[in-house]
Amino acid sequence: MAKYRIALMPGDGIGKDVMDAAQIVLDKIGLDAEYVPADIGWEFWRTEGDPLPQRTIDTLKSCDCALFAAITSKPKEEAEAELVPELQGQGLVYRSPIVRLRQTFDLYTNLRPCKAFKGNPLNYRDDIDLVVFRENTQGLYSGVEFHPLPEEVRTALETHSPRMAAFESVSSDDIALSCRIFTRQGCQRIVRAAFEYAHQFGYPTVTLVEKPNVIRETSGLMVREARKIAADYPGIELWETNVDAMAMWLVKNPQTYSVLVSSNMFGDIVSDLAAQLVGGLGFAASGNIGDDFAVFEPTHGSAPKYAGLYKVNPTAMLLAVKLMLDWLGETDTAQSLQAAIARVIEEGKVRTYDMGGQDGTLDMARAVAAHL
Numbered sequence: 611m612a613k614y615r616i617a618l619m620p621g622d623g624i625g626k627d628v629m630d631a632a633q634i635v636l637d638k639i640g641l642d643a644e645y646v647p648a649d650i651g652w653e654f655w656r657t658e659g660d661p662l663p664q665r666t667i668d669t670l671k672s673c674d675c676a677l678f679a680a681i682t683s684k685p686k687e688e689a690e691a692e693l694v695p696e697l698q699g700q701g702l703v704y705r706s707p708i709v710r711l712r713q714t715f716d717l718y719t720n721l722r723p724c725k726a727f728k729g730n731p732l733n734y735r736d737d738i739d740l741v742v743f744r745e746n747t748q749g750l751y752s753g754v755e756f757h758p759l760p761e762e763v764r765t766a767l768e769t770h771s772p773r774m775a776a777f778e779s780v781s782s783d784d785i786a787l788s789c790r791i792f793t794r795q796g797c798q799r800i801v802r803a804a805f806e807y808a809h810q811f812g813y814p815t816v817t818l819v820e821k822p823n824v825i826r827e828t829s830g831l832m833v834r835e836a837r838k839i840a841a842d843y844p845g846i847e848l849w850e851t852n853v854d855a856m857a858m859w860l861v862k863n864p865q866t867y868s869v870l871v872s873s874n875m876f877g878d879i880v881s882d883l884a885a886q887l888v889g890g891l892g893f894a895a896s897g898n899i900g901d902d903f904a905v906f907e908p909t910h911g912s913a914p915k916y917a918g919l920y921k922v923n924p925t926a927m928l929l930a931v932k933l934m935l936d937w938l939g940e941t942d943t944a945q946s947l948q949a950a951i952a953r954v955i956e957e958g959k960v961r962t963y964d965m966g967g968q969d970g971t972l973d974m975a976r977a978v979a980a981h982l
């Protein structure tokens with residue numbers, strides 16, 4: 611029996627292109643793994659009414675972790691219209707399979723490294739090495755939302771917060787409410803994950819990106835918990851920065867920062883900003899990590915106009931493989947893979963269109979494999 615069982619979910623569009631690239635590199639690495647294909651994406655929504663069929667969840671439960679490439683998703687009405695005729699009018703609702711994976715497997719850490727590879731013409735600067743830890747299950751994306759505002763909720767808010775007086779004259783029909791829910795444990799585990807990573811990979815600082823001066827209770831809870839956890843890591847400094855200021859600092863002096871940690875929405879925004887500093891979608895990988903399962907993916911979508919053309923940059927997907935190797939404890943192999951990617955980028959002989967070249971997805975994967 612192989613040492614690892616790894617699910618492969620290519621999904622839609624260029625998801626298949628970049629998963630083929632990953633397979634080339636995995637074959638060269640010769641990891642002692644069994645690869646199990648699993649269905650996800652638009653095709654399964656259309657034909658089965660579920661983009662993440664139960665059999666996929668079952669497969670994932672039998673695996674150590676998964677590689678996921680990309681899916682297509684569309685707004686509610688469009689999604690319903692594309693269902694096969696037999697499934698129409700049954701009230702099926704499209705729900706993001708990625709969000710469901712995060713919830714089903716409690717993948718509370720979203721890990722987004724943004725490292726500038728030397729020689730990448732898309733770099734904002736060449737000395738950037740940021741690692742964003744974004745809380746992946748709570749906060750403003752908890753999904754606890756109301757419109758109109760139910761009367762019981764309104765009464766409770768008015769009873770408990772004098773600030774509600776500001777909305778006294780507004781009808782409940784005209785009020786929308788999205789709840790930003792933080793738990794102490796949720797704050798603790800994402801901050802601890804960030805410190806553990808900084809400790810493991812030798813980063814000197816962890817910067818907490820919140821807004822406690824204004825959002826006192828939620829951001830405040832995160833700051834207080836972060837300070838307690840920081841005390842367990844005497845070699846690593848905790849920096850605290852407001853998210854708005856952080857947006858400026860990341861443009862002005864991104865090289866000053868290393869590990870960043872934030873809640874769901876702020877982390878979402880900051881990680882996209884950080885990704886663009888090092889080349890954008892072709893370079894941005896992420897890990898969705900829980901205590902005993904993880905899904906690794908490039909952050910780009912299915913880019914339908916490039917589907918099947920094998921033109922897009924596979925680097926984000928290959929960096930997702932690197933993150934997976936780290937998580938499996940295959941850190942030497944992960945390091946070699948990152949070094950091989952770095953060499954291909956620095957040599958500049960093989961480049962996809964986004965880097966100004968004309969080479970294909972698989973050319974780039976083969977070049978990386980050749981350096982392994």
Ligand code: NAI
Nearest residue numbers: 680681682683684891892909910911912913914922923964
């Ligand atoms: P997208 O990320 O698919 O592509 C936007 C553009 O970025 C592409 O047209 C291309 O110019 C560039 N790009 C993306 N990946 C690239 C790569 N590896 N190399 C070079 N260039 C690359 O975003 P878009 O067009 O907004 O969405 C397309 C579909 O993907 C939609 O259905 C959307 O819902 C879905 N999506 C899925 C995501 C996921 O699976 N995690 C994330 C984002 C969007």
Ligand code: MG
Nearest residue numbers: 878879882909
């Ligand atoms: Mg995002």
